[in-house]
Amino acid sequence: MARVPVDPLRLDQQLCFALYAASRAVTRAYGPLLEPLGLTYPQYLVLLVLFEGEPRSVRELGEALGLDSGTLTPLLKRLEASGLVKRKRDAEDERVVRVSLTRKAMALHETLQDVPRQMVCKFGGDPERPGDLADIARLREALHALTRRLEPPPG
Amino acid sequence: MARVPVDPLRLDQQLCFALYAASRAVTRAYGPLLEPLGLTYPQYLVLLVLFEGEPRSVRELGEALGLDSGTLTPLLKRLEASGLVKRKRDAEDERVVRVSLTRKAMALHETLQDVPRQMVCKFGGDPERPGDLADIARLREALHALTRRLEPPPG
DNA sequence: CACGATTCAATCGCATGCAATCAAAAAAAG
DNA sequence: CTTTTTTTGATTGCATGCGATTGAATCGTG
Structure with missing residues (x-):
């Protein structure tokens, strides 16, 4: 059982790089499936959250996905422009924006199965x-x- | 052993999301360690590759990290502006750019251990x-x- | 009720990722 | 030796991520 000292900075020793590379590889692998549907991978994830329950506030979407409003706001605007979600200020609390699915998105649900x-x-x-x-x-x-x-x- | 049918689109069932979330969490965790050194996480990865052998062409860096020139060229320019790498056209083959470490980067190697x-x-x-x-x-x-x-x- | 603290989404700035395209250089074909 | 193809890096455009800030609305407390 020889203990070979290994350079701790070697790239192939890094869990972080293994994660980083695998995550990007998986996201790329989704591309051919989602691009024909007009979806990016993060947009697909937002739809998955909404499929589990609507409507959701931007904050709730952020908690589910680990994203902040700086990322979600423009992403949601693009989803809205694609006709997949609706955004509406809550009448009770004017601070929150409630995001819900359109019919078009519900139809997509079948395709995504x-x-x-x-x-x-x-x-x-x-x-x-x-x-x-x-x-x-x-x-x-x-x-x-x-x-x-x-x-x-x-x- | 009851087989409970599970919605295949549920977010917490997705390996892709587990990867995506973990990768971003790990990158964020590097932040406090790298930011004081003036490094971003991808820049840190580029340095790790160069620590294993210099100089490297942009293509070689891309192969090692799974990144293309569209990502690497601006990143390397920023590393050059930080005084951590040098970029130089190869005299033999004017197409390739050889990236090497500066003294400052080699000093950083100690800190990064x-x-x-x-x-x-x-x-x-x-x-x-x-x-x-x-x-x-x-x-x-x-x-x-x-x-x-x-x-x-x-x- | 007043008012400071908090919450929430939007905005801004910067740094990736990545596809598509380009231009120059080198290699391969003829 | 010339033409064609390939290789290499740079550039451009778009979509994230994310820290920092802003502004509006709400809450908590006195």
Whole structure:
């Protein structure tokens, strides 16, 4: 069991770079699926949040995605320009903007159903094989755990 | 063993989002360490590549990091403006630009030695505990494998 | 009620990412 | 040796991310 000293700054030793590279690779892999639908990857994520419940305030979307208004406001304006979301000031509290889906977006929901399965294939897995799905689930949980440790809730 | 059908579009089911969120969380975690040194995270990565061998052409840097000249050219100009790298057209082949480190950058190399250890702590691990380092290594390898599957070499 | 603190979205500035295009240089074809 | 193709980096345009600031609305407290 020889202990070989390793340069701690070597790129291929960095978890951060592995994450950075994998994240960009996955985002790129979504491109061919989303671009024909007129969606970017972050826009797709916003729709996923809204599919789970509407309407959502900009703050709620930001909490779900870890993005701030500086990123979300222009992104939402583009989604609005695409006819996929509506933005409306809350009458009760004029500070908040409630974002909801259009009919067009709800129709997109059907089209998007197949996207995750296609992505599993791109990941090199078989969507029919439980083992492959379990591998993905394990990796996903490890990443969520890492994110939680880096961003402790404001408790 | 009840099989509960799960909405495949649920955000917390997406490996892509786990990656996306974790990558941004890690990049943010580097901020406090790099900002005092006048570095951004991608600039830090470029320096890591150069620490492993100089000079490097823009193409070589791009291959190592998975970035193209559209990203690297302005980034390298900023690193040059910071006095950390030199850029010089190759006399043999006027197409290539060779990027090398300045004395200032080599001095930075010393300062950066401790960064990876500090990051392990932020990840919630103990740099002295081999088990924690092994966990990080496993996650890193899983991510590298995913990236490779998504970007098969042009063979 | 007054008023300072807080919340919320928008705006601004800067630094990526990345596709598409360009121009120059070099290599390959003929 | 000339033409064509390829390689390499730069440039442009667009869409994020994100810190910092702003401005409006609301809340908390006295």
